[in-house]
Amino acid sequence: MPDSLRILLVNTGFRKPLHxxxxxxxxxxxxxxxxxxxxxxxIRLINQKxxxxxxxxxxxSAKDFGADIIGLSVLSTAxxxxxxxxxxxxxxxxxxxxxxxxxxxxxxETRSMKGNSADVAVPGxxxxxxxxxxxxxxxxxxxxxxxGIYWRDDxxxxxxxxxxxxxxxxxxxxxxxxxxxxxxxKYWAIQSMPPVPRRRxxxxxxxxxxxxxxxxxxNIFGSTFRFHSAERIIAEIEYIKKKYSISDFEFLDDIFxxxxxxxxxxxxxxxxxxxxxxxxxxxGVRTDLLRKEEIDMLVESGLYxxxxxxxxxxxxxxxxxxxxxxxxxxxxxVLYAVSRGVFSxxxxxxxxxxxxxxxxxxxxxxxxxxRLHTASFFTVTPFPNTELYRIMEKNSPxxxxxxxxxxxxYSMALFNLSAVSDRDIYRFQRKANIRMLLNPMRLxxxxxxxxxxxxxxxxxxxxxxxxxKGLFLR
Ligand code: B12
Numbered sequence: 194m195p196d197s198l199r200i201l202l203v204n205t206g207f208r209k210p211l212h213x214x215x216x217x218x219x220x221x222x223x224x225x226x227x228x229x230x231x232x233x234x235x236i237r238l239i240n241q242k243x244x245x246x247x248x249x250x251x252x253x254s255a256k257d258f259g260a261d262i263i264g265l266s267v268l269s270t271a272x273x274x275x276x277x278x279x280x281x282x283x284x285x286x287x288x289x290x291x292x293x294x295x296x297x298x299x300x301x302e303t304r305s306m307k308g309n310s311a312d313v314a315v316p317g318x319x320x321x322x323x324x325x326x327x328x329x330x331x332x333x334x335x336x337x338x339x340x341g342i343y344w345r346d347d348x349x350x351x352x353x354x355x356x357x358x359x360x361x362x363x364x365x366x367x368x369x370x371x372x373x374x375x376x377x378x379k380y381w382a383i384q385s386m387p388p389v390p391r392r393r394x395x396x397x398x399x400x401x402x403x404x405x406x407x408x409x410x411x412n413i414f415g416s417t418f419r420f421h422s423a424e425r426i427i428a429e430i431e432y433i434k435k436k437y438s439i440s441d442f443e444f445l446d447d448i449f450x451x452x453x454x455x456x457x458x459x460x461x462x463x464x465x466x467x468x469x470x471x472x473x474x475x476x477g478v479r480t481d482l483l484r485k486e487e488i489d490m491l492v493e494s495g496l497y498x499x500x501x502x503x504x505x506x507x508x509x510x511x512x513x514x515x516x517x518x519x520x521x522x523x524x525x526x527v528l529y530a531v532s533r534g535v536f537s538x539x540x541x542x543x544x545x546x547x548x549x550x551x552x553x554x555x556x557x558x559x560x561x562x563x564r565l566h567t568a569s570f571f572t573v574t575p576f577p578n579t580e581l582y583r584i585m586e587k588n589s590p591x592x593x594x595x596x597x598x599x600x601x602x603y604s605m606a607l608f609n610l611s612a613v614s615d616r617d618i619y620r621f622q623r624k625a626n627i628r629m630l631l632n633p634m635r636l637x638x639x640x641x642x643x644x645x646x647x648x649x650x651x652x653x654x655x656x657x658x659x660x661x662k663g664l665f666l667r
Pocket of ligand 1: 204206207208209214215216218219220221223224242263264265266267268269270271292293294295296297300315317318319320322323386398409410411413445446447476576601
C-alpha cells in the first residue's frame with residue numbers, strides 16, 4: 194500500500210433556498226474514520242451542501258488534493274450533477290477511481306452508473322465494500338470479486354456482481370465518525386432538521402436497519418435492527434461534548450426506539466452521568482411503540498423536540514403501506530409527549546396509491562385534532578427499489594414517468610399516485626396547513642413552547658408557502 198494514497202469524499206448536492214436544511218455528512222464521516230482505521234491514507238471531506246460549492250470547485254479540489262480515489266455520496270436529488278462532475282474529474286485526474294455510494298445507488302442500482310463516468314458504485318452500507326474496493330484498486334485486482342457492487346468493465350458495460358456483503362453485525366466496532374475532517378461549527382449557522390436555528394449541535398446515527406416493511410421507505414441498511422450500545426452512544430456524546438463544548442444532540446435514526454432496553458439504558462446512563470443534554474429526534478420515532486415511562490426518561494434526559502410520523506390517518510392506508518401504525522397509540526403518545534413539554538412535529542403524506550379524498554381528510558383530522566405543535570404534509574414519492582415503486586410499475590407505470598427526482602423539495606413535489614386530482618392533493622395539503630397553522634390556540638402554543646421563539650420570524654416564508662400551497666399553480 195503506497196503511503197501517499199489520497200481519498201476525497203464528497204457529499205454531493207445543493208442547498209436550495211426553499212429547502213435550506215443541512216446536517217453533518219455522517220455517511221462519509223463514518224466511511225472516513227473506518228477507512229483510516231484500515232489503511233494508511235490521507236482523506237479529505239467536502240460537504241457540497243454546506244457552502245453550496247460549485248461542481249467546478251469540487252473538481253478543482255480533487256485536482257489540488259491529487260486524489261487517487263474520489264468517493265461521491267449521492268442522494269437521488271443530486272444525481273443529475275454526476276455526468277458533469279465525474280467526466281471532469283476523470284479529465285483532470287485520468288488515473289483516479291471514482292466510486293459512487295449513498296441512497297441513490299441503493300435506489301437506482303445499475304442505472305446509477307448510466308450516463309456518467311463513475312468506475313464503481315456501492316449500494317447499501319458502505320464501510321466494508323469501500324474497503325474492498327480500495328484494496329482491489331491498490332492491488333490492481335479485478336472488482337469482479339466484490340459481492341453486490343456495480344463496476345464498469347473495459348468495454349464500458351456496467352457489471353453487477355452477484356451476492357451481497359455481510360452487514361456489520363456489531364456497530365460498536367466502528368470508530369466514531371471523523372469529526373476532525375469537518376468544520377462542525379459552520380453547521381450551526383445553518384438550519385438543521387429541528388425548527389430551531391443557530392443551535393450548537395451535533396447529529397448522531399445510532400442504529401441501522403428496520404424490521405418494518407413500509408412500502409415507500411429505503412432499504413439501505415437491511416431489515417435487521419443493528420445498533421450502537423447505550424455505552425457507545427454516551428461515549429460518542431462525551432467525546433463531541435468535550436471537543437466542542439456543546440450539549441445539543443439530534444438523533445437522525447429511522448427508528449431509535451425499537452429496542453426498549455437500549456433506550457432505557459441510554460437515558461439512565463445520561464442521567465447518572467448528569468450530562469445535561471438537550472435531545473431531539475427530528476427524523477421521528479416509532480410513536481406507537483413508545484411507553485409513557487420511556488417518554489418520561491427521554492424528557493428527563495433532555496428531550497425537547499421530536500417528530501412523530503403518522504403518514505396516514507386511515508387504517509386502510511396504514512395497512513396498504515405496510516406501516517400498520519396503531520393510530521390510537523399515536524394520539525396518546527403525542528398527547529403525553531406534549532404534556533411533558535416536548536415541542537412536537539407530525540409527519541404525514543398525501544398521495545398514496547388509491548388514496549381517496551375521504552382518507553386524506555382522515556389524515557388531516559388525526560393531525561389537526563392532536564396536540565402536535567407543527568406538522569409537515571408531504572407528497573408520497575416512489576423511489577426505485579421500493580415496494581411502492583414496484584406496485585406503480587405494475588399498476589400505473591405512466592405515473593412514474595412524471596416523477597422528476599432532480600427537483601424535489603419537502604412539500605412542493607408534483608406527483609400524485611392517488612385517486613384524487615393533482616389540484617385536489619394540493620388543496621388537501623393547503624387545507625391541512627391552514628387548519629394546522631391558522632389556529633390561534635396552536636399559534637399561541639407554538640410561540641409559548643418553541644425553543645428560542647425570537648427566531649420564529651425566520652419561518653415566515655415557509656409559513657406563507659405552506660398556507661398558499663398550490664394556489665398559484667395554473
Ligand atoms: C439526514 C437526512 C437528510 C439531511 C441531509 C442528508 C445528506 N446526506 O446530505 C437533510 C435533512 C438535508 C435531508 C434532505 C432530504 N432527504 Co434525506 N435523509 C436523511 C436521513 C434521515 C439520514 C441520513 C444519514 O445521515 N444517514 C446515516 C449515514 C451513516 O448513512 P448514509 O449517509 O446512507 O451512508 C452510508 C451508506 O449510504 C454508504 N455511503 C454513503 N455515501 C457513500 C459514498 C461512497 C463512496 C460509498 C462507497 C458509500 C457511501 O456508506 C455509509 C455508511 O454505511 C436519511 C434516512 C436514512 N436512514 O438514511 C434520509 C434520506 C437520505 N433522505 C431522503 C430524501 C428523499 C431526502 C429529500 C429529497 C427529501 C425531500 N423530498 O425534500 C431531501 C433532499 C434535499 C436535497 N436537496 O439534498 C431519502 C433518499 C432517497 C434517495 N434515493 O435519494 C432517505 C434515504 C430517506 C428515505 N426514507 O428514503 N435528508
